[in-house]
Amino acid sequence: MSNTRKVLDRVILGACVALFMFMTVIGTYQISSRYIFKSPSTVSEELISYSFAWMAMLAASYIFGKRDHMRMVFFIDRLTHKAQGLLGVFSEAAIFLFSLGVLVRGGSSITTLTMTQTTPALRISMGYIYAVLPICGVIICMYSLLNIKDILEHLKEEK
Template sequence: MSVMHQVKDRIMKVLGAVIIFLFAAMTVIGTYQIITRYFFNRPSTISEELLTYSFTWMSLFASAYVFGKRDHMRIGFLADKITGTAKRYLEFAIEMLAFAFAGVVMVYGGSSITKLTMMQTTASLQIPMGYVYAAVPVTGILIMMFCLVNAVDMLHTDFSVKEEEA
């Protein structure tokens, strides 16, 4: 296994653990929110914000995780019909388009919005909104890294037979 794949596997394990932690924390915080709202008639605004921001980070990290596993949604009507070198280059181009999208929209755009919102604070937690929006460029960097690894793999994959036949 190459160093590139070892680094990717390590990041995938850490990312998976973070996603599990955030999901577990959301479960506990959500339960607390329900108890304070319905049993004590005093809903906690802090827990509501924590749930919202945890969900944001978890969702974005989960999307990066799916890119790392190469299980993301794609329309395969063309890719499933071709084989060989054409399929290799098509799969490579798809990874590069995802790389470009993550770079321009998520990293560049996400960094811009993060910088713009660093002076704003959240209502209950009083943390900079930029910390919440930082999930976007962080996820973009992860997706870009996974796209590069996937693209290199595409160049070294044998697409000489269709997947149904293999």
């Protein structure tokens, strides 16, 4: 496994774990403030929502990098090994283009557009919330290139 993939995996997994721990602490605070102190917190609800969105996108990027996402293996298993490799390269290239266009380009546009809009309770820019889209787009593009490299190396070894 390449060094780049190892570092990327650790950083993303660490961020997901930190976000999950943060959400647990904030959720406990929210429940305590609502039921014990009878003073619900609106800030904690927003923090949990936005943290969950970031964690979900980062986790999806991580799963993509591990190639543990759902696949239609009943179709792919019927192909020859070389055809499986070529189909893998094609699908990785399609995902790369999608991520580049939708997540990176589109995410950058929405991030720029929402920089002046603020969240109701936290009063931070919505652009920071939407920044997860281009960030995860770049991560998925990197993983896609690493996956293509791995598939091509695996095909070369088979010859």
